[in-house]
Amino acid sequence: MRLPKFEYFTPKTLNEALALLKEQGEGAYIMAGGTDIVVKMLHGRLRPKSVIALQEIDGINKISFSPQEGLTIGATARIVNILSHPDILQYYPALTDAVKVMANIEVRNMGTVVGNLCNAAPSADTAPPLITMGSVVVLTSLEGERRLSLDEFFKGPGITAMNQGEIMTSVFVPLPQPRSGGSYKRISARCGVDIAPASAGTMAVFRDEICSDVKLVLGAVAPIPLRAYRTENLLRGKQWTHELIQDAGYEAAEESMPISDCRASAEWRKKMVAVLTRRTLVEAYERSKKN
Amino acid sequence: MKHRINFKVNGDEYSLAVEPWKTLNEALREDLNLTGTKLGCGTGDCGACTVIVDGKSVSSCLTLAVSVDGKSVTTVEGLAPSGDELHPIQEAFVKTGAIQCGFCTAGMEMAALHLLNHNPSPNEAEIRAGLSGHLCRCTGYSQIVEAISVAAETMKNSQSEEEEQ
Ligand SMILES: Cc1cc2nc3c(=O)[nH]c(=O)nc-3n(C[C@H](O)[C@H](O)[C@H](O)COP(=O)(O)OP(=O)(O)OC[C@H]3O[C@@H](n4cnc5c(N)ncnc54)[C@H](O)[C@@H]3O)c2cc1C
Numbered sequence: 433m434r435l436p437k438f439e440y441f442t443p444k445t446l447n448e449a450l451a452l453l454k455e456q457g458e459g460a461y462i463m464a465g466g467t468d469i470v471v472k473m474l475h476g477r478l479r480p481k482s483v484i485a486l487q488e489i490d491g492i493n494k495i496s497f498s499p500q501e502g503l504t505i506g507a508t509a510r511i512v513n514i515l516s517h518p519d520i521l522q523y524y525p526a527l528t529d530a531v532k533v534m535a536n537i538e539v540r541n542m543g544t545v546v547g548n549l550c551n552a553a554p555s556a557d558t559a560p561p562l563i564t565m566g567s568v569v570v571l572t573s574l575e576g577e578r579r580l581s582l583d584e585f586f587k588g589p590g591i592t593a594m595n596q597g598e599i600m601t602s603v604f605v606p607l608p609q610p611r612s613g614g615s616y617k618r619i620s621a622r623c624g625v626d627i628a629p630a631s632a633g634t635m636a637v638f639r640d641e642i643c644s645d646v647k648l649v650l651g652a653v654a655p656i657p658l659r660a661y662r663t664e665n666l667l668r669g670k671q672w673t674h675e676l677i678q679d680a681g682y683e684a685a686e687e688s689m690p691i692s693d694c695r696a697s698a699e700w701r702k703k704m705v706a707v708l709t710r711r712t713l714v715e716a717y718e719r720s721k722k723n
Numbered sequence: 724m725k726h727r728i729n730f731k732v733n734g735d736e737y738s739l740a741v742e743p744w745k746t747l748n749e750a751l752r753e754d755l756n757l758t759g760t761k762l763g764c765g766t767g768d769c770g771a772c773t774v775i776v777d778g779k780s781v782s783s784c785l786t787l788a789v790s791v792d793g794k795s796v797t798t799v800e801g802l803a804p805s806g807d808e809l810h811p812i813q814e815a816f817v818k819t820g821a822i823q824c825g826f827c828t829a830g831m832e833m834a835a836l837h838l839l840n841h842n843p844s845p846n847e848a849e850i851r852a853g854l855s856g857h858l859c860r861c862t863g864y865s866q867i868v869e870a871i872s873v874a875a876e877t878m879k880n881s882q883s884e885e886e887e888q
């Protein structure tokens with residue numbers, strides 16, 4: 433397997449990268465870790481005219497956290513660095529859940545969270561937890577910077593709200609609310625290395641034994657990571673019981689829109705959505721006790 | 724257009740002019756004649772092509788050669804630079820019978836090196852996690868896991884001997 437021909441640029445500053453992106457126009461692609469884009473090129477599914485690598489740009493590889501402000505993950509921060517980050521484990525354990533099960537060691541050493549989002553696979557593992565956490569992406573172009581809720585970022589498989597000429601420079605994750613808990617779980621035939629045929633991410637806030645707020649996002653069972661609004665409505669304001677969790681599983685399965693493909697049948701995926709939803713709810717509740 | 728890259732492989736300096744569409748795997752095998760690093764799937768799924776770049780294991784089939792400019796690469800040839808004496812990881816693979824056809828071995832050994840550099844005494848679960856994404860078509864996984872725990876022991880012992888001296 434050989435890569436198709438393309439031009440390659442390694443800008444040293446963000447402005448240089450943005451200028452190049454504009455100058456090269458259609459057919460110019462950004463590369464972070466390359467673990468999606470290079471695979472697509474090897475399979476002949478993508479033939480970029482030019483590839484603009486972000487790796488040499490200073491200052492965009494940082495992960496910064498403060499208990500006052502929250503978490504910012506820069507464009508070239510590697511998945512492995514998320515995995516080993518103690519504050520992320522403490523404050524955002526659902527994100528650690530996701531990066532722990534993602535891919536394999538080598539891909540985690542190369543790949544980035546921002547690349548995972550920009551690639552916009554319906555199965556992208558970091559999307560469900562980051563959406564439930566209320567994350568905001570920062571999109572930068574020569575015209576300036578705009579912020580967009582991650583919830584509004586995904587438009588279809590491989591399609592995002594990002595415009596030609598924009599680079600995602602970081603993703604911001606707000607602090608978790610008091611008495612909230614998050615969880616992410618996925619199921620796959622061969623553990624990590626496989627792309628998950630179904631996953632679920634939950635973030636729930638509790639007042640006494642009442643679920644006062646909740647977000648649920650389902651992965652790989654719709655064209656985009658799917659906000660399960662109906663299930664959220666079913667849970668919100670309710671007393672936390674075993675029956676409620678059971679019902680939420682059924683509702684989420686109903687609400688999902690999976691297809692049958694090489695990884696799994698639609699019917700099986702729906703069943704797994706019910707199971708995964710319940711498991712994340714149980715874990716989110718347990719974790720909320722620590723916040 | 725070709726790009727000039729300067730990088731180290733197993734401690735030796737190289738300067739190459741490469742097309743951007745050349746992978747690190749192709750550059751190592753074809754330009755530097757370092758054929759110890761294998762090409763299996765070619766798409767990141769099997770681990771056969773694993774090398775270490777600046778201390779981190781990566782898939783050389785997904786790494787562009789241009790992107791290692793200024794970096795330091797270690798391949799399986801770098802485990803036994805003299806060619807006479809094997810690295811403890813290699814010794815352990817031989818001793819435990821962890822090699823059948825040998826096609827996955829270089830990648831497995833580089834993954835083992837990365838693992839033991841970060842965690843000198845891994846338990847079995849950690850060894851298996853450290854090999855996730857490494858496929859052995861001959862399915863000799865148990866011996867490979869055993870080899871890595873044997874290697875960990877040897878490396879720890881030689882470390883403490885060095886410290887005593
Ligand atoms: C063997 C293997 C296993 C995998 N397993 C999983 C898995 O379990 N779960 C999972 O979710 N994914 C998996 N992946 C996919 C991939 O590794 C992840 O999506 C990874 O996070 C991509 O990050 P990257 O930096 O390598 O992206 P790249 O390939 O560099 O980029 C991905 C896409 O995003 C665009 N892009 C990247 N950065 C920016 C930016 N800052 N601004 C604008 N556009 C940008 C690129 O143009 C490209 O289209 C796997 C891949 C492989 C090869």
Ligand code: FES
Nearest residue numbers: 763764765770784
């Ligand atoms: S050849 Fe690179 S992972 Fe298979």
Ligand code: FES
Nearest residue numbers: 825827859860861
């Ligand atoms: S020894 Fe043959 S592939 Fe592993």
